[in-house]
Amino acid sequence: MTLAIDARGLRKRFGRTDVLAGLDLAVPAGTVFALLGPNGAGKTTTINILTTLVQADAGTAHVAGFDVAAEPEEVKRRISLTGQSAAVDEVLTGTENLVMMGRLSGLGRTEARTRAAELLERFGLTDAATRRVGTYSGGMRRRLDLALSLILALPVVFLDEPTTGLDTRSRQELWSVIRSLADAGTTVFLTTQYLEEADRLADRIAVLDNGRIAAEGTADELKARIGGDVVELRDAGGELLVELPTDGTVHGLRAAIDELDRRAASGAPGVSVTIRRPSLDDVFLAITAGGSPATPSADGLARPELIESK
């Protein structure tokens, strides 16, 4: 298995804060990898180091087989970055943006124009091709932004929160583009705050917390870490009163239901109980709220105080 990204022991300190405190990552080539974490967890810093923008204080990182610190030019020839704020030129038109980036990517004038037209078509921007990007909506900008990263089929594409601020339809369109990239052999490294995005898109997910990888695996593996199903108590209006994870055993389920009784008026009229599979949200909250995740306590409850809503 070839690794597209191989980072070991990355550390970065800004002032007195350790943004990254020994980060390890291994991303197999041709896969979609999602780095998940709350705001300020160090997601963008990780991307900045991997894309050669920032030097790590310690540790090594190889991207597409080259050391980001020792051979940044070779790394740059094999990556593209779509950052958090749309990196588009607002004064130029959609076509001009793409042609400029095509020329900077080594395409000839005609080639760059052809490629621009193809990408505009693929991202549903053909009608807006001759309009200045300043007049585009947020979703259109984001699509153009991604198109600018896809002029060449490069080995590794970095996407920093690619769908933040997009409506559901645009988001799903982007997802299908990202999937097709990976199918064509490109490794996609994306950061996101949306668990659904990671769940739907990524082959592997890493949860970043306090500058370290707190958990890593497929979505199913991560969900399995939290143990069994989640018990929910809802009032007559369907409003969530309490939710508790269980460890998947009969004993654990019974303990959870007893706990519901203690915490809320579960006998009140209209109050109902449901059992559901854990979502990635449960995993995320359990992991990023601190401590070791998914360690069921003696009474069979996996850190119920962390996952209780209301």
Place this chain on the structure above:
Amino acid sequence: MTTLVQTRPRLSPFTAEATFINRSFLHSVRDVEALLMAVVLPVMLMLMFTFIFGNAIDPSGGYVDYVVPGIILLCAGFGASSTAISVSRDMTTGIIDRFRTMPLRSGAVLTGHVVASLARNLFATGVVIAVALLVGFRPVASPLEWLGVFAIVGLYILAITYLFAAIGLAASTPDAASGYGFILLFLPYISSAFVPVETMPGWLQWIAENQPITPVIETIRGLLMHTPIGDSAWLAVVWCLGIIAVSVVWGAWLFRRKAGRR
């Protein structure tokens, strides 16, 4: 699968520079207000100095011959100050990080802004001179001296543009960049641009004589009107080259330091 992906080809020399110059030209042409300001404002200033202040300063009516070099530099300053805003805008939006993660020479983006500024301001200089000729400016320069005028004006534009580009890199926002630039635009007034240095109070004379604008003005005036140039010419060149050197070193340092930060 990996056979489908490709590596960025190496660019032929100056492709990046040419692309960025083209980009900055498009920016200049489309920012109609800034373009109008860069041409209309100096023309207005010249008309004001010639017809309103002119007769009070020099009742013989020859003030226009004195003031044109100053207006040219004032105009170059206005035109170049928008470079600070363009550079700052590039730095504060994500676009610079995209360029920086591509295998491009780091200064190529700035080269685009600088060349566009040079072209814009030489054009504005041409307009100023044309209007000046219409309102009675009568230079006595030979063709070779005219060439000298454009060379020294071009050098001055380059110097001030590089300085504004560095200011754009240093400023935290485009608005701040525009604010810092304003201070620089004040410099021509404390020089021999509008009134002879000898008419100023002593302490101000010292500033006026030892700042870069005065030798540039005296050189241009000497070439156009055959007033004595003295050591102004080489002082002007040294000042301009010095400003360029300092701005390039400072700018390169800022450009590296600000990578990945917004």
